[in-house]
Amino acid sequence: MPLRWKIAALAASTACLVAAAVGVLVHLWTAQDIRSRAEAQVFNSVYSAMDAYQRTGTLTDGAELDPAELPAALRHPADGDRHTAYDGRVNGNLGPSVWAAQRVDGPGGRVLAVRVNMSSELYGLRRLDVVMAVASLVALAAATPLAVYGAGLLGRRLRRVSETAGRISAGDLDARTGPTKGRDEVADIAATVDLMADSLGRRLHTERQFTADVAHELRTPVGGLLAAADLLPPGEVEDLLRARVRDLRGLVEDLLEISRLDAGAEQPVRAHVPLDAVVFEAVARTGLDTEVTAADVRRTATAQTVETDPRRLERIVSNLVINAHRHGATPVRVTVEGRTVVVRDNGPGFPSDLLRGGPRRFHTGAKESGSGHGLGLTIALGQARLLGAELRLDNAPDGGAVATLRLPD
Numbered sequence: 001m002p003l004r005w006k007i008a009a010l011a012a013s014t015a016c017l018v019a020a021a022v023g024v025l026v027h028l029w030t031a032q033d034i035r036s037r038a039e040a041q042v043f044n045s046v047y048s049a050m051d052a053y054q055r056t057g058t059l060t061d062g063a064e065l066d067p068a069e070l071p072a073a074l075r076h077p078a079d080g081d082r083h084t085a086y087d088g089r090v091n092g093n094l095g096p097s098v099w100a101a102q103r104v105d106g107p108g109g110r111v112l113a114v115r116v117n118m119s120s121e122l123y124g125l126r127r128l129d130v131v132m133a134v135a136s137l138v139a140l141a142a143a144t145p146l147a148v149y150g151a152g153l154l155g156r157r158l159r160r161v162s163e164t165a166g167r168i169s170a171g172d173l174d175a176r177t178g179p180t181k182g183r184d185e186v187a188d189i190a191a192t193v194d195l196m197a198d199s200l201g202r203r204l205h206t207e208r209q210f211t212a213d214v215a216h217e218l219r220t221p222v223g224g225l226l227a228a229a230d231l232l233p234p235g236e237v238e239d240l241l242r243a244r245v246r247d248l249r250g251l252v253e254d255l256l257e258i259s260r261l262d263a264g265a266e267q268p269v270r271a272h273v274p275l276d277a278v279v280f281e282a283v284a285r286t287g288l289d290t291e292v293t294a295a296d297v298r299r300t301a302t303a304q305t306v307e308t309d310p311r312r313l314e315r316i317v318s319n320l321v322i323n324a325h326r327h328g329a330t331p332v333r334v335t336v337e338g339r340t341v342v343v344r345d346n347g348p349g350f351p352s353d354l355l356r357g358g359p360r361r362f363h364t365g366a367k368e369s370g371s372g373h374g375l376g377l378t379i380a381l382g383q384a385r386l387l388g389a390e391l392r393l394d395n396a397p398d399g400g401a402v403a404t405l406r407l408p409d
Contacts, residue, residue, distance in 0.1 A: 003158065004151035011147030012140060019136030027129055034121040035098065039084045042100040042116040046082050049114055050102050065110045074101040074113060087115075095119035157186045165193055173201040212259035218252045254375040261382035268309035268386055275304045275407070276336045282317035283334055288325045295337040306339060306407050312383045313407075316391070317341060319376040320403045326376075328401050339407040349395035359393075 049063035059065065066075075071085045082102045090096070094117055101113040157180055167175035176197060177190040225245045232238040260266050276294035283290050317334070320343040324332045328345025335342045359377035377393070380403075384391035388408045396402050 004148060004155040007151035007154065008144060008148040011151070012144050015140050015143045016136075019132075019139060023129070023132040023136060026132060027125070030125055030128060034118065034125060035086065038098040038116050038118050038121065039100075042098050042114050043082060043084055045114040045116070046100040046102055046112065050082075050104070050112055053104065053112060059112075063112055063114050065104070065112055067113050067115070069115075070101065070111065070113050071099055074099055075111065077101060077103050077111065079103070096122060154186065157190070161186070161190045161193055164190075164197075168193070168197050168200070173197060173204060208259060208262040211255055212263070215252050215255035215259055218248075219256070222249050222252050251375075254379060257379055258375060258382065261379070261386065266386055268312055270307050270309055272305050272307050273310045273313075275306045275339065275341070278310050278313050279317055279334060279336050279341055282314035283321055285314065286318050286321050286325075288321060288332070289330065290321055290325075290332045290334055292334045293336070295335060304336070304338060308387055308389075308407055312387055316380045316383050316387075316389075316405060317343070319380040320405070323376045323380075324401065324403070339409070341405040341407075343403045343405075344396065344400055346400045348401075349399060350393050350401045355393060355395070 045062060049060045052058065052060045053063070064070075069087070069089075071087050073085045074083055077083055080103050082100055084098060084100045086096070086098055088096045096118050098116045098118060099113055100116075101111050104110050104112050160180075161177050164175050164177040176194050178194070180187045180190045222245065226242075226249060229238065229242045229245050232241065279294070280292055283292050321332060321334065324343055324345035324347075328347030328349075330346065332343070332345045335344075354377075359381065381391050384405060390404075390406045392404045392406075394402045394404070
């Protein structure tokens, strides 16, 4: 249920409760006022009737001696004072009444009583209840659209903050909520999200700058090490040293590639190429035992042609295959179908934190999953974004990591 409707429902419920509470209070206060005025009226009437009876011996209009309908509480008053009682019975055309009575002839004597009919006042009370109910419904009908409109304004402001946070989470560190109307909690949240994006952007820029600086600084000494290794006499030490220097040079080249991708300095050189041929070539360059299947070629005997940068496509596929062999388990299979390339291994699958937050630099998961500097998937994702392709990492239901690359149309 959207937030705007929740707020509107809450506002409508509150309005209903307030209207009901006001209606009940007005009803109770009015009913008490009617009864109090009726008691005062009947009390004064008994006083006048008693005075006239004692002076003239006659009863004024409305006064009675020992009336049959007199409530039991007033039939035998213990003293000569005036007393009142409410009678809620309905007799014929007479509705609820208030009685007042006073003993006339001393102890055991007759009782003079006066009755005030409250039917008209209670009818007015019922009309007041109806008016209050109608007014409450009108107020509710007017308040609900206003509540929906106000909740919609708040919902749009919150949605704007949410969309900005989503864009930042997706990697758009230039996304900002910007100034918002009002000085309330929503404005505070929007300002906090923008501050978070600024801080994250500064930290990421520092990290990228550090990566680029380290790569550039290491490139020259690594080249010198490789040249020096060529001068060593052949042997086991020379082979081991050359292998380690090659690994170090590969790390430096990967760092330089990442720094160029981060800086947006890379531009694809597109060409129309057969997708299966590029994939076969990329897998062959790895030198690893990998099964490659081109589904379209088997069915149609023609290869799918795509417009892309073949060098970068080879880089993506080779990194995925190397990662599958290094951190997964054989057999590793590569399938080409349409514009989609799927690389699957039979290892333990991608770690859960990688699936949640994506690959992290210099993070390779569990130690037993293999060696490496954790840049292969990062480079593959960067190159895929540069080509406008989608690279999705997942785990197969029956085990194994699955990397799916979909090239744009």
